[in-house]
Amino acid sequence: MLHAKHSAGDDDDVNWNTDDEIDNFQSSPRNVVHMDETVAKFIEMGFSIEMIGRAVEETGGENPEPLMILETLFKISTSPEASSSKSKVIDELIGMGFSEELVIKAIQEHGEENLKEITNALLSYAAEKMHETEKMHETENEDINNNYFSDDNDDINIFSGLSSSDEENELNSFHGDGRLQDLIKMGYPRKEASIALERCGKIASLAEVVDFIFAAQMARQLDEFWAASDEQERRINEPPPRRRRLNTDIASDDELIRLPNPMIGFGVPKEPGLITDRPVPIPNIALGPPYFYYENVAMTPKGVWATMSSHLYDIKPEFVDSLYFCAAARKRGYIHNLPIKNRFEIQPTPHYTIQEEFPLTKKWWPAWDKRTKLNCVLTCIASAQLTNKIRKRLEKHERDPAVQKDIVDQCKKWNLVWVGKNKAAPLEPYEMERLLGFPNNHTRGISRKDRYKSLGNSFQVDTVAYHLSVLKPLYPKGINVLSLFTGIGGGEVALHRLQIPMKLVVSVEISEVNRNIFRSFWEQTNQRGDLIEFRDVEELDDHKIEGLMDQYGGFDLVIGGSPCNNLAGANRVSRTGLEGDQSSLFYDYCRILEAVRSKASRMRR
Template structure:
C-alpha cells in the first residue's frame, strides 16, 4: 500500500531577514549596470552591489529596480519590501514570472525547492514576508526536532537493544518509553495507533510517531512528500506507523477530546431553519485551503474516537454534522468533512416532501391519530419489517383495538422498522422506489437487473442527495463550464446525481467502486441522463497507485473535486456484530480516501507551478 511520508532534505537556516540578500554570495555582474547608475540610484540609500546584482539575476531590469527603490523612498529600505514592489511591477511585464522570481529568490537563500514551493502555494507569492517567516520558523522547528532526536538516540543506546526493537509485548514497549521520559498516556496512545495496521511497531517507530505528532501540534503546517512507490499487498493492512501523514493537528479541542454531536444537527446551516452560520467555527488550515476541493461523508454516530481520527487525517478540519430530516421526511445523521466554502449555499428544486404524510399522501387515509410520527428513522441497508412483524401488528390491533399499551407497542415497532400505514390495521415496509424518493434519487434509479436485496443494500449505503447537493451548491458559480470529479466509494453515484441536479456539467468522473451492482447503476444513470463528459471506472482502490493518479491528472488536467464516503457498516450504531470502527474491512477504506486525496493535492500543487 502506498502512503505519503514527510521528508525534508533542506539544510538548517538561521538568518536575519534584513541581511539575507546582502549576505548572499553572488558572482553575477551585469555589464549593463554601470557604476554611475549604482552610485546614483542605489548606494546612497544603503543597497549593496551584491543585492542589486541578485535582483538582476532574478530577472528584474536595472530600470525596474531603480523605480522600485524610488517608489519606496527613504534610506536603508527593507529588501523584502523592494522584492514585493518588484513583483507587483513585474506582473504586467512579459520579461519575468513573479511566481518563479519569488521561488528563485527563496531557493537562493538556501531553502529547498520543495519547501519553498509549498509555502508559496499556501501564503501566495505576493506575501514574501510571511513566506520567509514561515521558512525560518520551520528551520528553527527542525533544529528543535533534531535536538530531540539526539536526546532520544542517546537514551535508546543505553537501553537493552532487544527490548528496543523486538519487544513482543505492549507493556514492555510502554515501560521503555516511560523510562525515556514520555508521558504514559501519550506513549500508550501512540502504541495503539501504530499497531492499528495489524503489526506491532518497534519502539523507534513509536518514537517517530510521537515526535511527528508533537511537531504537528506546535507548527500548523508540514510538507508531505511522496515516498518511492511500494508494492501493494493486503487490502486489509491499511496503514503502518511510517504511513502516518505528518500533517497539522487541528487548532481545536476536538482532536484532544471526543467529538460531540450538536443538537440540533444542522451543521453550518440548513435551508429555512434558524441558526445559519456565516463562517466556520474553526477556520480551515492553510494547508487544506482551495482547490482541488474535497468532501468526505460517513455516519455521525460512530464509535468513540472515529471522527477524531478522520479529522486528524483530513487536515484537522472539524466535521459538519447534518441530519437529513431537515431536507426530507427521513432522518439520516451524517458527518461531512470538506474544504468547500459555506457562503451562498442553496437547496435544489423541487424541494423534497418534508413529512411522512407529504411524501406518502395515500397513507393519510389509514394513518391512526395515535401514531404521531412525522419523520421516518434512518433508512437501513436491509429490508425492514418482516412479514411476521407486520402480521403480528395487524392481529394485535384487531384483537385489542383501542388498547393504549398495544398502540404504544405498535408505534415503537413502526418507528423501529420504518413502517407506514397501507390499510386498516395494516402496515408495510418501504419499497425501494420509495426509498429512492426519500434519498433524492430519480425514480427507478436502482431498478433494472438488480434484486430487491441489492437495491436495499445500495440505497442504505448511499448519500442523501438533497443534503449533499446543498453543500456542493457553492461549486456552481465556480465551475460554470463543468467540473472534473474523482469519486471514491460513493456507491450508486449520490455525488454525481447531486451535481447533475444542481446543473453543474460533469466534464469528467473517475469513479472507484468495487460493487458491480453499484457500477451498473451509475453507468445506467450516466446514459439515461445523457451526460456529455467522460466516465472512467476503476473496480478497486488499489488500482489508484501514485503513478496512476499522476497519469490520470496529466491526461485530464487534474481534478476539481475529490468526493467520497466509505460504507458505514463497521461504525453504524445499528450494527451490533462488527461495529469495530475504522479497523473494519469496509470502513478502513477511509484511509485509502485519505491517501488518494493527499496524492491528488500534492500533484495539483506541482501542476500549478
C-alpha cells in the same frame, strides 16, 4: 484491495427485542400453560418476579389464562407506582435483552444515574458472552454469511421469512439436535444463531428463533432512530437562537468530537439565522481547490472523528441530520473544504413530512401514530410475519394504549407506513429512492435485496447537493470529479440535479451492482463527459492518478465515503473503528487525496 460494501448483517449491535416474543406468546394455540412455564416466559419478557406475582393475584383463579396475566402486567407496568427511576432503567435494559442479574450488577457498579456507563458495561458483558459462545464452536467450520437468503430468493420480500408450505412445516417442526447447523445453512451468522438459540430456549420452534434474529437484525441498525429523540424532532419547528455554533473542539485524538443538538451543521435551509462562517477556520494548507468532501456516519466509536479530522488537515466535521432536508432522518458527518456561503437547495425541494411524501397513507394513518418523520433508510425491511402480527393485534386490541404504543415502536424501528385499515407496510424501493433524493427507478432492474442494500448505504442526495451547491458558480463550464466508493452515485446525482456539468468522473467502486446502477444513470441522463471506472482502489496508485490529471487537467472535487458497519454507533460486535475491513478505506481516501492535491500544487507552479 477495495472491500465490498457493507451489508445489513453487520451494521449494529445485537440488541434483542421482546415484542416478537410477546406476539408469539399471545398467538400460542395453548389456552392454558403450566404456571412455571408462564412465569419463565414473563421473566424472559423483562417482568420482575414481584410484578408477576401481583399480576397473578389480581387476575385471580387457580389457573388463570396467560393472556389475562399479560394484560394485567401491562397495566401494572404503565401505572404511576411502577414508574420509579430505577425500575424504569431496569425494565428498559431488560427489555433490550440483558438479564436482570447483569442489569442490577451494572447499576450497583456504576450508579443508577450513569446510564451511559451502565449500558457500556452491559455491552461489554454481552461481548464477552458472545466470545465465549464463539469459542465453544471454534472447531466447527466457519461460514458466516451476511446475506440472509441465497440469490435464488432475490425476488421475494427481503427478510420476509420462508414462505412455501414445505418451509413453513419445517419452521413449525424445528426440534432436536443440529439446530445451530440448520440456521447456519439457512445463511444466518453463527454468532447470531447461537445467541438466538440460547435466548429462545430448547423448546423454541425455528419460526421463533428466526423471528428473534429478525428483531436483532433491526435492533443493530437503530443508531439512527434512537439518537433522534422526540425532543429533537419537536425542536425542528421551534424558532432557533439567532446563531447556533457547533461544539466540535478536539481535546485529544482519544476524545470523541461532541455531536451538536440539533444536528444542523453549518446551517440548513429552513432554519433562520444560518451560520455563514465555520466555527473553526480551515487551515491554510487545505484552502481552495481541489475541493474534497468525505461523508460517514455521525455516531462512531470514541475518537474516530478526531482521527479522521487529524488525517484531513484538522478540519472540523460538519454534522447534519437529513430530516431537515426530507421526510427521513440520516445522521452524517462531513469533512470538507468547500465554501459554506451562498448555499442553496436543489429544485424542486423535497417533501418534509411522511404524509406529504406519501399522501395516500393519510387516509389510513391512525391518530395515535404521531410520526411526521421516518427513521433512517436502512438496508433491511420488516418481515411479512411482523406486519401480519400488527394487523391481528390491532383487530383485537385497537383501542388499547399499550398495544398502540408497542405498534408505534415497531413502526419506528422498521419504517412502516399505513397502507390500509390496520395494515402497516415497509417502504418499497421506489419510495426509498424518493426519500433519498434519487430519480425514479434509479435502482430498478436489480433484485429487491440489492436495491434495499444499495439504497441503505447511499448518500442522501438533497443534503449533499446543498453542500455542493457552492460549486455551481465556480465551475460554470463543468467539473472534473474523482469519486471514491460512493456506492450508487449519490454525489454525481447531486451534481446533475444542481445542473453542474460533469466533464469527467473517475469512479472507484467494488460492487458490480452499484457500478451497473451508476452506469445506467450516466447513460440515461445523456452525460457528455467521460466516465472512467475502477473496481479496486489499489489500481489507483500515485502514478495512475498523476497520469489522469495530466490527461484531463486535474480534478476539481474528490468526493468519497459512506456509512461503514465498522463505525456504526450501535454496533458493538464488529464495531472495530477505522481498522475494520471497510472503514479502513478511509486511509485510501486520504492517500489518494494527498496525491491529487500534491500533483495539483505542482501543476499550478
